[in-house]
Amino acid sequence: xxxxxxxxxxxxxxxxxxxxxxxxxxxxxxxxxxxxxxxxxxxxxxxxxxxxxxxxxxxxxxxxxxxxxxxxxxxxxxxxxxxxxxxxxxxxxxxxxxxxxxxxxxxxxxxxxxxxxxxxxxxxxxxxxxxxxxxxxxxxxxxxxxxxxxxxxxxxxxxxxxxxxxxxxxxxxxxxxxxxxxxxxxxxxxxxxxxxxxxxxxxxxxxxxxxxxxxxxxxxxxxxxxxxxxxxxxxxxxxxxxxxxxxxxxxxxxxxxxxxxxxxxxxxxxxxxxxxxxxxxxxxxxxxxxxxxxxxxxxxxxxxxxxxxxxxxxx
Amino acid sequence: xxxxxxxxxxxxxxxxxxxxxxxxxxxxxxxxxxxxxxxxxxxxxxxxxxxxxxxxxxxxxxxxxxxxxxxxxxxxxxxxxxxxxxxxxxxxxxxxxxxxxxxxxxxxxxxxxxxxxxxxxxxxxxxxxxxxxxxxxxxxxxxxxxxxxxxxxxxxxxxxxxxxxxxxxxxxxxxxxxxxxxxxxxxxxxxxxxxxxxxxxxxxxxxxxxxxxxxxxxxxxxxxxxxxxxxxxxxxxxxxxxxxxxxxxxxxxxxxxxxxxxxxxxxxxxxxxxxxxxxxxxxxxxxxxxxxxxxxxxxxxxxxx
Numbered sequence: 001x002x003x004x005x006x007x008x009x010x011x012x013x014x015x016x017x018x019x020x021x022x023x024x025x026x027x028x029x030x031x032x033x034x035x036x037x038x039x040x041x042x043x044x045x046x047x048x049x050x051x052x053x054x055x056x057x058x059x060x061x062x063x064x065x066x067x068x069x070x071x072x073x074x075x076x077x078x079x080x081x082x083x084x085x086x087x088x089x090x091x092x093x094x095x096x097x098x099x100x101x102x103x104x105x106x107x108x109x110x111x112x113x114x115x116x117x118x119x120x121x122x123x124x125x126x127x128x129x130x131x132x133x134x135x136x137x138x139x140x141x142x143x144x145x146x147x148x149x150x151x152x153x154x155x156x157x158x159x160x161x162x163x164x165x166x167x168x169x170x171x172x173x174x175x176x177x178x179x180x181x182x183x184x185x186x187x188x189x190x191x192x193x194x195x196x197x198x199x200x201x202x203x204x205x206x207x208x209x210x211x212x213x214x215x216x217x218x219x220x221x222x223x224x225x226x227x228x229x230x231x232x233x234x235x236x237x238x239x240x241x242x243x244x245x246x247x248x249x250x251x252x253x254x255x256x257x258x259x260x261x262x263x264x265x266x267x268x269x270x271x272x273x274x275x276x277x278x279x280x281x282x283x284x285x286x287x288x289x290x291x292x293x294x295x296x297x298x299x300x301x302x303x304x305x306x307x308x309x310x311x312x313x314x315x
Numbered sequence: 316x317x318x319x320x321x322x323x324x325x326x327x328x329x330x331x332x333x334x335x336x337x338x339x340x341x342x343x344x345x346x347x348x349x350x351x352x353x354x355x356x357x358x359x360x361x362x363x364x365x366x367x368x369x370x371x372x373x374x375x376x377x378x379x380x381x382x383x384x385x386x387x388x389x390x391x392x393x394x395x396x397x398x399x400x401x402x403x404x405x406x407x408x409x410x411x412x413x414x415x416x417x418x419x420x421x422x423x424x425x426x427x428x429x430x431x432x433x434x435x436x437x438x439x440x441x442x443x444x445x446x447x448x449x450x451x452x453x454x455x456x457x458x459x460x461x462x463x464x465x466x467x468x469x470x471x472x473x474x475x476x477x478x479x480x481x482x483x484x485x486x487x488x489x490x491x492x493x494x495x496x497x498x499x500x501x502x503x504x505x506x507x508x509x510x511x512x513x514x515x516x517x518x519x520x521x522x523x524x525x526x527x528x529x530x531x532x533x534x535x536x537x538x539x540x541x542x543x544x545x546x547x548x549x550x551x552x553x554x555x556x557x558x559x560x561x562x563x564x565x566x567x568x569x570x571x572x573x574x575x576x577x578x579x580x581x582x583x584x585x586x587x588x589x590x591x592x593x594x595x596x597x598x599x600x601x602x603x604x605x606x607x608x609x610x611x612x613x614x615x616x617x618x619x620x
Contacts, residue, residue: 061407108604112611115350115406119546120607126539127600134593244539248414255411285426291419298412299400 048253048265050222056259059195064125070242072227077237087150098224106216143238330564331464335519336541339512345551352413355534356420361517362524390513432530549613
């Protein structure tokens, strides 16, 4: 391993360190907006990392992943609405509900494959969207404002922006580590094996359905965590959190960053959201640029950012 | 009873409309193996074209004809510029690329027509109720939608099953290399099929335009339903799309109309009125889940894909 300090490794180290040091930079420049933007990026990166586990490694093309953002978010929002503010209740409920939904959705969807799988996950997400939009008690279409963020014990205060940023960052790094461990475990090998050739995996004797379902549930739980964070970040939840275009955004992050690389989705999330922020500063019609840009990435830069960095190493 | 018949006709009309969208989707998927999320954008473009051209020419029919031609051209251009490069790629690529196209089309429409919606006024001869059964009146326009859609469905069936082009389309669906090897210009065939699908979507959009407002994002809402239909019917099967579209249209419309009342019999009025809207919009997704659990390939699977 003479070239362990490749362009890719270097980029990853720089990225991870830069995210840790960002609040310090914000402290010096006083640019509070940057902190808010990057908190959001980190939260959505966590969702993208979870999607990457099933999409990039498992080959399960879920087009309804944002549903867990909504479930995690609404768990926090509904409990807060009912006067339960303790994070020790809210967060476990958010994770458990996400797990439950992922279990049901996965158990039904994983019976299908290919385009059918894309469509059925999409349909389940839309179903959840309409259910939530119909809940008049919790704001329905208009969404639900959260007046108090999740409460934990004394020194932890989610309303402190810097502290909240570091909590999100720590959870993101922990999730990346978790996904990395999963991918490199025996379990992860089975998952990746069934992406390449499921029939063969079954022939060797692996019950691939159970493996894939477990993986699907883990990804759902991680995304539910991201939803709980997002609800705390925006102090607001609405059905739009799980609209299908949000699921599309998550897929874009994963593909932009490079599928099947543990850290890729973080690059992707930063790139998409910073791009959105920059373009919307230039013109009101920024999507007219983003759309074709996306198209070009699909047509010509299939490996995403991670793929480009990988090429630099070989050059 | 009158209400029930009227709602059944509404369901049929909605189902036929959905069929036009789903037919294009399933045709493109069956033949080119292409997932096109931007199909809803063509539906939107059809509606915008119709509203604009009828306002220009002052004639509803002329505007509609021009809009149809316009959507056909947009669809064929889309195929030549973008879609052609996506054949044979991963489905994920299709999803992403066409997602990008949706953003592009939505924003272009906003740039040209502005964020406010348009409306397409009906000519007076279509804007009156007609008596369909003794004592039962129904909107002449909705009735004409039913007639036109049925004619299109029959025409599509004849085109695919009885003409040379249709034969090539079916041959291309089962083995594209072989059709190409036999000297058929497969590229042109694909462009035509895609254009046909686009025109069908445009037709659905422009027919729906006088009933709803013409607005940005109108395609995104309905395209999900069209996908549900193609999945229920079996991807690639036009017959399946037809059956599933009628099913979904009728169930959705009747569900919205009568489900709240049914629920009120079981639940307390307060609980029923909160649960009903959510549950009735869930119905078709529930239907899809049930179909996929029982028959993971849809009702009328087009065979090995």
